[in-house]
Amino acid sequence: MKVSLLVTCLSDALFPEVGIATVRVLRRLGIAVDFPQAQTCCGQPHFNSGYHDDARVLARHTLRTFANGQTVVVPSGSCAAMIKLEYPHLFHEDPVWHPRALDMARRTHELSDFLVNVLGVEDVGARYEGKVTYHMACHLRGLGLRTEPERLLQRVKGLEYVPLERADECCGFGGSFSVRYPGISGAMVQDKAAFIEKTGVSAVVATDAGCLMNIAGCLRRRGSAIRTLHLAQVLEKT
Amino acid sequence: MNSYAQHEHHDFLNAVRQALADPPLQAALVRLTSTLMAGNRRGYAALADIDALRDHAKLIKEHTLAYLDRYLEQLEMSVQKQGGHVHWASDAEEARQIVLGIARQTNSRRIVKSKSMTSEEIHLNPALEAAGLEVTETDFGEFIIQLAGERPSHLVAPAVHHTRESIARILSKYSGETLPDEAQALAQAGRRLLRQKFAQADMGISGVNFAVAETGTIVLISNEGNARLTTTCPRIHVALMGIEKVLPRWGDLPVFLKLLARAATGQALSVYTTLITGPRRRGETDGPEEFHLVLLDNGRSRVLATPFRESLQCIRCGACLNACPVYRRIGGHAYGGVYSGPIGSILTPLYDSVVDNPHLPHASSLCGACQAACPVKINIPHMLIGLRELQTHQRGKSRWEKLTYHLAAAVLQRPWLYRLGLRCARLVLRPLAHEGWLRHLPGPGTAWTEARDFPAPAPRSFREQWRQLR
Numbered sequence: 001m002k003v004s005l006l007v008t009c010l011s012d013a014l015f016p017e018v019g020i021a022t023v024r025v026l027r028r029l030g031i032a033v034d035f036p037q038a039q040t041c042c043g044q045p046h047f048n049s050g051y052h053d054d055a056r057v058l059a060r061h062t063l064r065t066f067a068n069g070q071t072v073v074v075p076s077g078s079c080a081a082m083i084k085l086e087y088p089h090l091f092h093e094d095p096v097w098h099p100r101a102l103d104m105a106r107r108t109h110e111l112s113d114f115l116v117n118v119l120g121v122e123d124v125g126a127r128y129e130g131k132v133t134y135h136m137a138c139h140l141r142g143l144g145l146r147t148e149p150e151r152l153l154q155r156v157k158g159l160e161y162v163p164l165e166r167a168d169e170c171c172g173f174g175g176s177f178s179v180r181y182p183g184i185s186g187a188m189v190q191d192k193a194a195f196i197e198k199t200g201v202s203a204v205v206a207t208d209a210g211c212l213m214n215i216a217g218c219l220r221r222r223g224s225a226i227r228t229l230h231l232a233q234v235l236e237k238t
Numbered sequence: 239m240n241s242y243a244q245h246e247h248h249d250f251l252n253a254v255r256q257a258l259a260d261p262p263l264q265a266a267l268v269r270l271t272s273t274l275m276a277g278n279r280r281g282y283a284a285l286a287d288i289d290a291l292r293d294h295a296k297l298i299k300e301h302t303l304a305y306l307d308r309y310l311e312q313l314e315m316s317v318q319k320q321g322g323h324v325h326w327a328s329d330a331e332e333a334r335q336i337v338l339g340i341a342r343q344t345n346s347r348r349i350v351k352s353k354s355m356t357s358e359e360i361h362l363n364p365a366l367e368a369a370g371l372e373v374t375e376t377d378f379g380e381f382i383i384q385l386a387g388e389r390p391s392h393l394v395a396p397a398v399h400h401t402r403e404s405i406a407r408i409l410s411k412y413s414g415e416t417l418p419d420e421a422q423a424l425a426q427a428g429r430r431l432l433r434q435k436f437a438q439a440d441m442g443i444s445g446v447n448f449a450v451a452e453t454g455t456i457v458l459i460s461n462e463g464n465a466r467l468t469t470t471c472p473r474i475h476v477a478l479m480g481i482e483k484v485l486p487r488w489g490d491l492p493v494f495l496k497l498l499a500r501a502a503t504g505q506a507l508s509v510y511t512t513l514i515t516g517p518r519r520r521g522e523t524d525g526p527e528e529f530h531l532v533l534l535d536n537g538r539s540r541v542l543a544t545p546f547r548e549s550l551q552c553i554r555c556g557a558c559l560n561a562c563p564v565y566r567r568i569g570g571h572a573y574g575g576v577y578s579g580p581i582g583s584i585l586t587p588l589y590d591s592v593v594d595n596p597h598l599p600h601a602s603s604l605c606g607a608c609q610a611a612c613p614v615k616i617n618i619p620h621m622l623i624g625l626r627e628l629q630t631h632q633r634g635k636s637r638w639e640k641l642t643y644h645l646a647a648a649v650l651q652r653p654w655l656y657r658l659g660l661r662c663a664r665l666v667l668r669p670l671a672h673e674g675w676l677r678h679l680p681g682p683g684t685a686w687t688e689a690r691d692f693p694a695p696a697p698r699s700f701r702e703q704w705r706q707l708r
């Protein structure tokens with residue numbers, strides 16, 4: 001099987017190790033991965049802020065870049081949700097692009113969705129020594145992926161899984177929200193960090209670079225030594 | 239001016255700052271919303287077919303809204319057949335005049351009210367008081383709010399922002415005695431004070447949770463029993479409903495009864511479910527002599543014809559408020575409208591003005607917890623984005639913001655420019671970083687670093703490493 005990787009702009013620029021880990025996990029499972037070089041950003045920031053014409057420009061760019069008909073794997077629920085749920089909506093009245101949007105929506109999968117629901121794999125053969133907890137990214141709720149990442153984590157050898165209080169409460173990232181309302185967003189991420197610290201883990205896992213940069217930035221500010229890891233980074237380890 | 243606008247068009251940011259700096263408020267909000275949200279989850283989990291039930295409820299609402307005119311006329315006929323009167327109010331002022339007219343005609347001086355957000359929406363109490371009528375709110379929370387001269391800060395727990403101490407203070411001042419700040423004693427005092435009012439009242443005003451078109455029945459859901467007293471003790475009963483509250487059939491009712499209390503508090507049913515079909519009939523021993531139903535439009539039919547129609551499916555259960563991490567931190571008053579929380583952030587701009595409420599659609603991380611909790615699965619995040627989109631077409635929207643997004647799109651659609659941009663960002667930001675993190679971002683990024691560090695761009699992006707990965 002062959003898939004195309006949509007690495008997301010945040011991972012590309014800020015956390016390339018997430019993309020690398022994703023590639024390694026997929027390859028270990030016998031999946032060939034290619035990386036369409038023209039990819040940039042899926043347009044979600046524009047869409048969420050209401051600039052829908054600009055979002056359509058970026059959506060068309062992404063649709064063109066991934067027009068090869070292959071399965072697309074995204075290590076981010078947020079970008080996957082943009083493609084799966086919002087692209088068809090954005091081109092609702094466009095006879096040319098709507099079918100293309102529907103097509104890409106159908107073959108795009110967030111990483112844990114791809115592993116568990118497409119490949120049917122929960123044990124990816126990973127080993128990670130340590131106590132970790134898991135924060136549920138909000139867009140996984142939108143995609144209906146309520147248990148997939150936890151199921152993957154629980155099959156990692158050596159990993160001690162500690163549930164997080166209010167795990168599915170938003171960390172306060174929300175893209176432009178975090179910059180428009182730093183007070184509210186800051187209060188949210190401070191609470192999230194406090195709950196994480198309470199678990200006594202050495203690392204917190206999430207599936208989205210947005211949540212990770214927010215939570216990591218806050219843990220650092222609090223002087224905490226807890227690491228933040230993308231799910232792929234845990235699944236990568238053997 | 240629309241009645242939604244009569245509340246302070248206050249400074250949202252300032253209200254937020256105040257709320258965030260108010261630890262007792264924070265504690266009260268967390269306590270209430272955690273309890274109610276736990277209830278919501280428990281309530282939903284208790285039904286095996288909950289998902290199908292919620293979808294079914296949504297279909298009923300969609301259908302009803304598609305044929306709203308027909309069902310409203312059917313409701314009118316059914317109510318009249320039962321001996322009730324029906325009044326149509328196109329806006330808040332008309333609704334107020336209708337209620338005042340009924341009071342005048344029936345010689346009513348003392349009025350008791352059970353909880354009704356719709357009456358808040360039309361600012362009924364000040365109008366009644368200005369006409370020399372005595373109005374008493376009889377829901378305990380609403381009573382406190384009324385005495386304090388405030389507005390409800392939650393759909394179903396209007397006085398959540400009060401503590402036992404502040405309630406004791408307010409009630410003591412009103413009753414002229416010194417009441418202890420104990421829940422039991424305060425409830426007893428409230429009950430004693432309110433019973434008098436029920437006994438003396440000429441007119442009772444209630445809201446409506448559901449109205450069944452085929453039977454002319456109105457349904458009231460409450461936990462305190464005050465709705466029953468309000469609708470049975472006085473001679474006159476006036477029920478005020480937004481036109482979206484109609485349900486076609488008697489058989490639709492159980493679907494919503496199963497959902498409303500579960501969504502709101504987790505109860506299988508609330509303590510009182512009151513079904514009223516017309517006034518007292520010959521030979522009956524209780525009930526009002528006259529029953530009046532006021533059907534309020536107040537912008538609803540306008541919204542019906544927009545992409546925001548889905549907002550009319552709301553049954554005002556408050557679940558989205560409880561689920562919302564933003565509401566939980568800023569409380570209801572910060573929203574500045576009659577309705578608060580996620581659904582308020584849609585209703586206030588829609589019914590008041592998109593231009594005058596620039597913050598509400600943006601003050602959400604779009605986390606979707608509201609939709610997940612909503613009994614009719616209203617896609618609140620989508621509507622917030624829809625409102626943001628409306629704003630971008632409005633004059634007065636910051637040109638800089640528009641330009642920034644537009645420029646970003648121009649860069650991002652050209653991979654070479656994107657790569658160049660990335661390299662520039664790295665050149666600027668990496669020298670400022672310590673161990674790969676920035677403590678202070680320049681420009682608009684300052685807001686980010688107020689609360690947390692920011693990751694500097696990686697020394698080599700993923701795409702620069704891809705070649706080796708191959």
Ligand code: SF4
Nearest residue numbers: 552553555556558612
């Ligand atoms: S939007 Fe949904 S959750 Fe919110 S009050 Fe209305 S019905 Fe309840």
